[in-house]
Amino acid sequence: MQYEAPKFNEKDNPNIPHDTNHWRELRTMLVYLAITVAAVWALIEAIVQTLPYTVSLPREKQWFGFVGKEITAGQNAHPNPKITALATRLGKRMNLPDTLITVYISEEAVATVLAHEMAHIKHRDPLRSMSRGVLYRAVAALFGSETQMHALAGIGSLKYSRDMERAADNVAIEAIAKEYGSVGGAVQLFDALEKVQQKYHAGNGIAWLITHPDTRERQANVARIAKQSGFPATAAKLPNIWQSKQPDAP
Numbered sequence: 001m002q003y004e005a006p007k008f009n010e011k012d013n014p015n016i017p018h019d020t021n022h023w024r025e026l027r028t029m030l031v032y033l034a035i036t037v038a039a040v041w042a043l044i045e046a047i048v049q050t051l052p053y054t055v056s057l058p059r060e061k062q063w064f065g066f067v068g069k070e071i072t073a074g075q076n077a078h079p080n081p082k083i084t085a086l087a088t089r090l091g092k093r094m095n096l097p098d099t100l101i102t103v104y105i106s107e108e109a110v111a112t113v114l115a116h117e118m119a120h121i122k123h124r125d126p127l128r129s130m131s132r133g134v135l136y137r138a139v140a141a142l143f144g145s146e147t148q149m150h151a152l153a154g155i156g157s158l159k160y161s162r163d164m165e166r167a168a169d170n171v172a173i174e175a176i177a178k179e180y181g182s183v184g185g186a187v188q189l190f191d192a193l194e195k196v197q198q199k200y201h202a203g204n205g206i207a208w209l210i211t212h213p214d215t216r217e218r219q220a221n222v223a224r225i226a227k228q229s230g231f232p233a234t235a236a237k238l239p240n241i242w243q244s245k246q247p248d249a250p
Helices: 023-053 058-075 098-103 107-123 127-141 146-178 185-198 215-229
Strands: none
Touching: 023 127, 058 185, 107 127, 107 215, 127 146, 146 185, 146 215, 185 215
């Protein structure tokens, strides 16, 4: 004796809605997703922007100073000839590699780098950058989508990094112009940086996937600020006295 399972027409089930608009459901879901992403982004940025007002520089040094020491130790252990300027700035700490001293031929160029790094400290950029990365990673872990969130957070952080570099450039250019009466040091700095990048075939990446603005953009920015503020662009004149103290200086 054979039995056959009774056939049931799903259309007769009153508990299943039959007028479902799948595109409407998809749009609603996307809207909720966009609102969630915007809310998370706004919350993270609010925290990042207010941190410098709640965490003092001495406290930053106490909490995060070890990070700068680790970065410095790593750079000393594995020196990179492509790096012509690097400073770890967490907790008012700046460490400049020997390449910074030997590659630039004028005091004004070295002063431009120092002014740039000091601007990062003034703007509390290291604290903002590190906290932004930590918060995005925490959100990624919370939603269980670390790979995708890390990729999106990474691209977003690169944009903020470029913006911070531009702001630090602006401060440095104005500082050396007022100190030395010319933006020649900044001009020489970015000319030297461009030569180093050409030598090592660096700096040709996709604009939105790099941490710093394109060097040609930075050169144009020097010219723009000089023109707008009336700063002379005469050549740097003071020799790099630190270069002469290097035993292996060319």
